[in-house]
Amino acid sequence: MSVHVTNKSHRSNRKRPGSKVWLFAVPGMTLFAAFWLLPMLRLVGVGASGPTGAMAYLAVVTNRHYLWSLVSTLVLSGVVTVATLAISSFVGLFLQRNRFPGKPLLLAMLTFPLAFPGVVVGFMVIMLAGRQGLIGALTDKLFGESLVFAYSLAGLFLGYLYFSIPRVILTVIAAAEKLDPSLEEAARSLGANPARVFLDVMVPALTPALISSGAICFATSVGAFGTAFTLATNIDVLPMAIYNEFTSYANFAMSAALSIVLGVITWVALALARSLSGSTVPATA
Amino acid sequence: MKQSFRFYLQLAFALLVCAFLIVPVVLSMLAGVTENFFVGLSSGFTLRWVLQVWDTYQMTIWRSIVIALACLAVTLVAGVPLAYMLARYKGGNSRLARVFEELLMMPVAVPGLATALALIMAYGQYRAFRGSLLFILVGHVLFTLPFMVRPVLAVMQSSQLAVLEEAAASLGASMSQRFFGVVIPNVMSGILAGALMVVTLSVGEFNITWMLHTPLTMTLPVGLADSYASMRLEVGSAYTLIFLFMIIPLLIAMQWVTQTTRARVRL
Numbered sequence: 001m002s003v004h005v006t007n008k009s010h011r012s013n014r015k016r017p018g019s020k021v022w023l024f025a026v027p028g029m030t031l032f033a034a035f036w037l038l039p040m041l042r043l044v045g046v047g048a049s050g051p052t053g054a055m056a057y058l059a060v061v062t063n064r065h066y067l068w069s070l071v072s073t074l075v076l077s078g079v080v081t082v083a084t085l086a087i088s089s090f091v092g093l094f095l096q097r098n099r100f101p102g103k104p105l106l107l108a109m110l111t112f113p114l115a116f117p118g119v120v121v122g123f124m125v126i127m128l129a130g131r132q133g134l135i136g137a138l139t140d141k142l143f144g145e146s147l148v149f150a151y152s153l154a155g156l157f158l159g160y161l162y163f164s165i166p167r168v169i170l171t172v173i174a175a176a177e178k179l180d181p182s183l184e185e186a187a188r189s190l191g192a193n194p195a196r197v198f199l200d201v202m203v204p205a206l207t208p209a210l211i212s213s214g215a216i217c218f219a220t221s222v223g224a225f226g227t228a229f230t231l232a233t234n235i236d237v238l239p240m241a242i243y244n245e246f247t248s249y250a251n252f253a254m255s256a257a258l259s260i261v262l263g264v265i266t267w268v269a270l271a272l273a274r275s276l277s278g279s280t281v282p283a284t285a
Numbered sequence: 286m287k288q289s290f291r292f293y294l295q296l297a298f299a300l301l302v303c304a305f306l307i308v309p310v311v312l313s314m315l316a317g318v319t320e321n322f323f324v325g326l327s328s329g330f331t332l333r334w335v336l337q338v339w340d341t342y343q344m345t346i347w348r349s350i351v352i353a354l355a356c357l358a359v360t361l362v363a364g365v366p367l368a369y370m371l372a373r374y375k376g377g378n379s380r381l382a383r384v385f386e387e388l389l390m391m392p393v394a395v396p397g398l399a400t401a402l403a404l405i406m407a408y409g410q411y412r413a414f415r416g417s418l419l420f421i422l423v424g425h426v427l428f429t430l431p432f433m434v435r436p437v438l439a440v441m442q443s444s445q446l447a448v449l450e451e452a453a454a455s456l457g458a459s460m461s462q463r464f465f466g467v468v469i470p471n472v473m474s475g476i477l478a479g480a481l482m483v484v485t486l487s488v489g490e491f492n493i494t495w496m497l498h499t500p501l502t503m504t505l506p507v508g509l510a511d512s513y514a515s516m517r518l519e520v521g522s523a524y525t526l527i528f529l530f531m532i533i534p535l536l537i538a539m540q541w542v543t544q545t546t547r548a549r550v551r552l
Contacts (some may be wrong), residue, residue, distance in 0.1 A: 025366070025374075026466075035404065036427050039403035040399075046406050067467045115532050120511065122513070124309035230514075242398055279401060
């Protein structure tokens with residue numbers, strides 16, 4: 001009997017602090033439902049409201065123009081992701097394992113562009129490879145012909161690289177700090193050469209971090225808009241296709257359908273990566 | 286000796302990557318104060334371009350500051366209680382809380398273009414709302430809310446908050462007394478980290494804002510895109526210079542907050 005009483009009082013005691021706690025979520029979730037969830041549902045409906053109905057969602061594979069935009073977007077993002085991961089893990093590991101004068105300054109400079117929005121990144125690419133850019137001036141001096149590639153897919157590649165490298169360097173450094181140095185020593189003492197140690201010990205240990213930051217890099221490149229917009233509005237990637245569909249042709253249904261497809265792609269990339277590696281916070285373009 | 290050769294090779298590569306990131310920034314800063322960038326630095330330094338930007342785009346700077354502060358206020362009022370619910374509802378590991386967390390991340394996971402189109406198609410017909418700064422504020426709040434919720438939630442989950450609250454409750458504190466008297470003061474570090482992130486992101490937000498803006502609600506990044514497209518390189522550079530001077534203090538503050546909180550909490 002006494003056990004029963006304490007049990008009951010204990011339960012009510014525990015229940016009391018949490019009973020109305022759901023009220024705290026009301027303002028935030030109301031905002032979210034009214035301004036994101038409902039509009040998104042509406043966007044899905046608008047996507048199916050065009051002359052072809054719900055078939056508009058298939059247009060991204062049936063229409064050659066959109067399919068081409070989609071393929072170039074995915075290929076570009078894939079190449080950017082691989083290049084970023086390679087460059088950033090190399091630099092990140094180097095910074096994490098070596099001490100030298102000026103290292104904090106180098107790290108600060110490498111992560112300085114973190115807060116640049118896509119438009120500013122685009123402008124940086126113009127500074128490097130644009131008509132009055134550095135690369136153009138240098139090649140002009142050296143070969144008598146200036147190399148200008150900012151206003152094309154190559155410029156966009158450079159821009160996404162610029163955008164992604166600082167983020168991934170930070171992730172790699174954070175992940176490498178948690179590595180157990182004794183594993184590496186063990187491998188080395190068993191006769192593994194540096195390349196083997198890297199491939200068999202370091203890479204597997206860094207894989208979760210690389211998968212999650214790679215997915216963020218990929219999703220950001222797929223959905224980014226500001227950089228492409230700054231470089232040239234005729235670069236053929238899916239976000240630009242959506243933008244042109246909406247503003248130039250006022251084809252609301254098609255732009256809605258394409259942006260839903262784009263959203264599903266980035267969301268799936270991030271969700272897949274998270275199920276493979278733990279948590280991911282998407283980057284901000 | 287071989288080892289040290291490898292070290293210098295790697296250092297050279299790191300410096301090359303650093304140059305790729307920093308050289309354009311330096312070039313653009315210089316271009317912003319150079320009389321004629323095409324001629325070179327020999328044409329002399331001037332503040333003409335900065336003043337021209339100030340004359341043409343001054344309003345975008347004020348608007349961005351106002352929106353960032355309003356965005357901060359809304360994410361504080363909506364986000365901190367929301368984090369509390371996520372940390373406490375059914376002992377902190379209910380499925381509902383996980384779903385909410387997942388949903389909140391959606392405006393960041395999905396391209397800003399999609400969020401903006403959805404907002405326009407759902408609310409675009411309300412002309413007064415569509416043409417006001419409020420419309421842009423809504424977009425920024427959706428995008429930045431998770432960046433307020435997550436650090437606050439992390440602090441709530443890692444500190445001894447539950448014990449402190451129980452103590453307060455056993456002494457007869459009401460729910461609102463506990464929230465304002467115990468919870469808020471104890472999660473200040475998370476709130477500060479979130480607040481800096483929210484302001485920085487809001488000031489730099491372009492993807493959503495570009496679709497939502499009207500000529501009268503142009504923000505700083507939208508103005509930047511406008512100047513890159515239609516003005517000479519020096520003007521775009523001077524404008525970028527102003528933008529950099531706005532975000533550098535925020536970045537330094539953010540660095541400082543993460544360093545001081547990392548000792549206690551892992552964000």
